[in-house]
Amino acid sequence: MATWNMLLLQDSASPLMEQLTFFHNHALMILVMITMLVGYMMSTLFFNKFNNRFLLEGQKIEIIWTTLPAVTLIFIALPSLRLLYLLDEINNPLVSVKAIGHQWYWSYEYGDFMNFEFDSYMTPTTSLSMDGFRLLDVNNRMIIPYNSQIRLMVTAADVIHSWTIPALSVKIDATPGRLNQVSFLMNRTGLFFGQCSEICGANHSFMPIAVESIPPSIFTKWMSKMNSA
Template sequence: MANPSQFGFQDASSPIMEELVEFHDHALMVALAICSLVLYLLALMLMEKLSSNTVDAQEVELIWTILPAIVLILLALPSLQILYMMDEIDEPDLTLKAIGHQWYWSYEYTDFKDLTFDSYMIPTSELPTGHFRLLEVDNRVVIPMESPIRIIVTAGDVLHSWAVPTLGVKTDAIPGRLNQTSFITTRPGIFYGQCSEICGANHSYMPIVVESTPLPHFESWSSLLSSS
């Protein structure tokens, strides 16, 4: 959950998000090194410690050709690794289908019979004390902790996007198309997200709430919901 005046990421709750935070720090250090080098060279020129009469400098040309290539490699390799991790779906324990509508989400647990429900935002006038405004829903997505989850995302009307920042998940919901991704929650908790694609007047009123629970609790919840 994000805090007021927070500058950094939310606490990572999945291996993918941990990798994304680490890559952000890595890219930030590379950018800091580049800026420091540029400022250092500018300072030398302002103090006239670098000659401005150079017409041909093959060593300098070689350096400013090789260094950017090295920087791109340092950024590309970990980025590609994370992209492959995000696309890797290997024998999920649970498959969840999310369907975006104006302006709510529908969920189907495809491994269970008749386990489907709609998830609407709780209006501010009906919000219990201590709950989060514009983020709470009447039906949460409950998933087992530390289990590979595959989520299939689509839409029934216009473009939407299913996004939960603390899990490092953001998948576009496109009418007539099925997009999928996977994630694993590393701890129990309640994780909040929102539709991340402008989809109309009430775009900001279709939040996402994922509840990660131990497997026995999930089994009890799914049995209770299936029988009701």
């Protein structure tokens, strides 16, 4: 069961990830139907002993096997275009966070709240607590409120990195000298992990991303504590 779960998508934590999961299931169902139909027709051709040596053309069947794939592509393209539009839409953010990729850690800046910042390093295995996550947990997590529109601005200080959280459907490159932005909303609290998805050097696999979603009231208290520190 654990091996099977590794083949599935992560549980969604944002409305956009839910839509991506629905589209994945929609496209997969169409692929399964096509595979079963083609497999059935191939098997019947292999074991069919009848043939027609006078058959030279078949306009009806050619029309059918040209029209059906076109209709199938329309059923895949329309939801895909809708989803691409939703992923690129930028709403009015309530919180803006800037993530800066370094070799090999992340820095976060909260410019809306007296502009404080902190670095986020991977927790070494020797310092990991019993309830920690090996190679995924960090010393300072990115804290954001749930049910709030978040604007994430991403850049890099040295080489190209990629800020990725699969449960949020967020994957955006961190490019030196360029500021990219993405918008997302988390619909539940929890702890979500990701990793740099761009090969950025020897310790590429040791700069994880940890995002903690908390209620807005607790986020306000955390922000006040960080500003007073």
